[in-house]
């Protein structure tokens with residue numbers, strides 16, 4: 176599932192090619208996406224068609240495309256398997272294409288999502304959409320150590336689920352939570368409250384994990400590609416995620432994998448004490 180570095184990589188590949196472009200038409204497949212909800216095609220078309228793209232930005236794992244109509248914009252979440260591709264209209268559309276914005280000049284921005292856990296919506300005020308308004312501070316750009324300390328101190332949740340909660344801190348998923356906790360030498364099951372004194376170190380570890388991944392243009396475990404179809408190179412740089420049984424880079428102890436509520440957690444039982 177694409178997390179902050181993968182979403183940011185998509186935004187960075189799209190931004191220079193989308194800025195200033197005018198939307199000529201919108202097409203949707205009519206199939207429901209996340210939770211089988213249908214896209215509101217009427218609103219999407221009314222706000223997008225004939226609008227110019229004024230900004231392409233990210234908050235947490237959401238892509239926000241601002242239009243030159245007040246606060247209007249488009250929200251896109253890649254879900255599990257969603258991709259945004261910018262391709263010439265003459266190129267064949269991939270199977271599972273669910274939304275297409277035709278741009279003046281002949282390119283198409285295409286949302287492709289085989290598993291349909293992604294989401295696309297448009298609004299007069301994109302930042303006021305509940306998906307965006309409900310997010311905590313962005314892990315890369317907005318969170319600060321004091322706020323993180325206060326949030327940690329107020330929670331008994333295990334650190335891993337604390338960091339996965341987008342309402343507290345936005346942008347992290349399974350991969351970068353594992354990486355950040357390893358870098359901070361914190362055990363995934365440690366209650367958040369007990370890590371409050373380590374907030375600055377934890378935030379530093381989170382940003383370090385994200386920045387390495389950004390430099391590598393994201394992690395492609397399965398099918399993540401950027402807006403030009405390129406895979407990320409970060410899998411080889413992961414310290415614990417996906418490395419069960421392999422030696423810890425710090426102490427040599429085999430990296431352990433545990434399974435909770437269907438998600439894998441990777442950690443070093445020696446470096447990360449609970």
Ligand SMILES: [Zn+2]
Pocket residue numbers: 423424425426427428443444445446447
């Ligand atoms: Zn270790």
